Amino acid sequence: MASEPYRIKGALSPVVTPFRADLSPDTEKFIAHCRWLVDNGVGLAIFGTNSEANSLSLAERRALLEKLLEAGIDPRQLMPGTGCCSIPETVELTRHAVDAGAAGVLMLPPFYYKGVSDDGLFSYFSEVIERVDRPGLQLYLYHFPAVSQVPLSVALVERLLKRYPGIVAGIKDSSGDWNSMKAYIDNFAASGFDVFPGTETHLLNALRAGGAGCISATANVNPAQISGVARDWRKPEVEAANDNMVAIRAAFQRYPLLPAMKKAIAAGLGDPSWAVLRPPLVALDDASYEKLAAELAGLGFRFGR
Amino acid sequence: MASEPYRIKGALSPVVTPFRADLSPDTEKFIAHCRWLVDNGVGLAIFGTNSEANSLSLAERRALLEKLLEAGIDPRQLMPGTGCCSIPETVELTRHAVDAGAAGVLMLPPFYYKGVSDDGLFSYFSEVIERVDRPGLQLYLYHFPAVSQVPLSVALVERLLKRYPGIVAGIKDSSGDWNSMKAYIDNFAASGFDVFPGTETHLLNALRAGGAGCISATANVNPAQISGVARDWRKPEVEAANDNMVAIRAAFQRYPLLPAMKKAIAAGLGDPSWAVLRPPLVALDDASYEKLAAELAGLGFRFGR
Numbered sequence: 001m002a003s004e005p006y007r008i009k010g011a012l013s014p015v016v017t018p019f020r021a022d023l024s025p026d027t028e029k030f031i032a033h034c035r036w037l038v039d040n041g042v043g044l045a046i047f048g049t050n051s052e053a054n055s056l057s058l059a060e061r062r063a064l065l066e067k068l069l070e071a072g073i074d075p076r077q078l079m080p081g082t083g084c085c086s087i088p089e090t091v092e093l094t095r096h097a098v099d100a101g102a103a104g105v106l107m108l109p110p111f112y113y114k115g116v117s118d119d120g121l122f123s124y125f126s127e128v129i130e131r132v133d134r135p136g137l138q139l140y141l142y143h144f145p146a147v148s149q150v151p152l153s154v155a156l157v158e159r160l161l162k163r164y165p166g167i168v169a170g171i172k173d174s175s176g177d178w179n180s181m182k183a184y185i186d187n188f189a190a191s192g193f194d195v196f197p198g199t200e201t202h203l204l205n206a207l208r209a210g211g212a213g214c215i216s217a218t219a220n221v222n223p224a225q226i227s228g229v230a231r232d233w234r235k236p237e238v239e240a241a242n243d244n245m246v247a248i249r250a251a252f253q254r255y256p257l258l259p260a261m262k263k264a265i266a267a268g269l270g271d272p273s274w275a276v277l278r279p280p281l282v283a284l285d286d287a288s289y290e291k292l293a294a295e296l297a298g299l300g301f302r303f304g305r
Numbered sequence: 306m307a308s309e310p311y312r313i314k315g316a317l318s319p320v321v322t323p324f325r326a327d328l329s330p331d332t333e334k335f336i337a338h339c340r341w342l343v344d345n346g347v348g349l350a351i352f353g354t355n356s357e358a359n360s361l362s363l364a365e366r367r368a369l370l371e372k373l374l375e376a377g378i379d380p381r382q383l384m385p386g387t388g389c390c391s392i393p394e395t396v397e398l399t400r401h402a403v404d405a406g407a408a409g410v411l412m413l414p415p416f417y418y419k420g421v422s423d424d425g426l427f428s429y430f431s432e433v434i435e436r437v438d439r440p441g442l443q444l445y446l447y448h449f450p451a452v453s454q455v456p457l458s459v460a461l462v463e464r465l466l467k468r469y470p471g472i473v474a475g476i477k478d479s480s481g482d483w484n485s486m487k488a489y490i491d492n493f494a495a496s497g498f499d500v501f502p503g504t505e506t507h508l509l510n511a512l513r514a515g516g517a518g519c520i521s522a523t524a525n526v527n528p529a530q531i532s533g534v535a536r537d538w539r540k541p542e543v544e545a546a547n548d549n550m551v552a553i554r555a556a557f558q559r560y561p562l563l564p565a566m567k568k569a570i571a572a573g574l575g576d577p578s579w580a581v582l583r584p585p586l587v588a589l590d591d592a593s594y595e596k597l598a599a600e601l602a603g604l605g606f607r608f609g610r
Binding site: 023049054055056057058059060085086087088089092109110111112113114116117119120121123124126127146147148149150278279280281282 | 328354359360361362363364365390391392393394397414415416417418419421422424425426428429431432451452453454455583584585586587
């Protein structure tokens, strides 16, 4: 009998991508950041929204993934984002990730056209899965209606799970809406479908309801606490850590989240280049950062590694 | 004294991309369709929204453009869409188009992140222009808020025009809102900025107000009439043709526009493969097409070439 496939669980982070002043990816800093996240119990959902993945070329994404492997990062820590607007490019990145031994891929729906039908989305994901044609594929859907503007309905997930059991492995739900996350859990978790809220704010809720963890941007800056809550969620003493963790998240979220995190990393490491974003995103202004830093200090938090 | 640069004007079409049953682009049919459009007075805004450009890979877009040149299509008829989400990919496609001798490029803003600032968009377009680094670049902005979800404000256009005069050559406005089109015309047309409504419904309005023509999906199916109106707009007898043209557009627009056009081409040529779309888009159902065909017949229209 075949063993159950490995399933990544707990806290993961859409890894922020450091850039040099000329906007090229800084591979060494990226590797160092990934190592530190893994050392702090956080899996690597590289090439997510907060990684500026869609601001990278395909070639840049492939090269960064390969550099992580060369640096000795365990591919079972990896859940790369591979969802592009086109089938051939999504297939290319997905194959590349599966062949690298990644634990899974996190796949945006095609996000250019709006108001597309469930039939069209089902057909899209089916084409991708068939064309990737790899037994090791574990596909995590990415539901982020505010940004992708292409929501993934419970009915669509049900069709995909029925057609591709074992391949359709779970979902990241970045809707911010607990009712949405709970609907995926209630409908599909019992059949082995892993639901990850897109924020640690709902991490305890999700784990208690049968979810698998969370995939959260702020795990880039607060990894040990978030992975600790994911690990200790059954212990009564987790509540205090959870309260602090949620407050830290809320503080970051009062600002543009990614620019705020990059600025916090830059300040914590004394390395201004960490604050660089690719356009159209812009860096957080200093005044806003000072306010954020003061609030974070009040919560006992300062980025450091 | 240097001569004025060539400026493409009149009616252009986002050329629909024909696919084979296996979803690969059908190059021969694409070339034939492009030739017919040019013969009917319509310029080639290949790789637009209705070309399913974002459902094509970069490599597919490059290859299709090269095949058009090999087939003898005059590059001065071309305004390829080159706007991707990432700077490196937008630069790659834009350079490729400029080096091919295209009359211009039609550039979507980066469309993954929503709610981005004018500063961020200015920085994005600036980076692209600087990195393309070609004197022949003529850049047409693409304002399509319903689909890209990233509108281009008059203030942003003003900043870009001031910084890159001669390079920022115009805009396609697919908002459907005449007030938006008129604002671009009133503010910038006198300085040589060419405004193209995204529909022939506003073609006469635009030309009379100082616009440059239109870039319209339905020019794929009704090119001679649309280019005729663009040519004859000063003649009183244009009104009857304009009324019929607008009615034909309205008929198509009661259905999902691209699937309806592809189905009409398939029916007109007796070639069902023309109806194929790449997921997530889906073909128009037969019952809807029959209704559309009946309405078009009442307007004296049937696709043929």
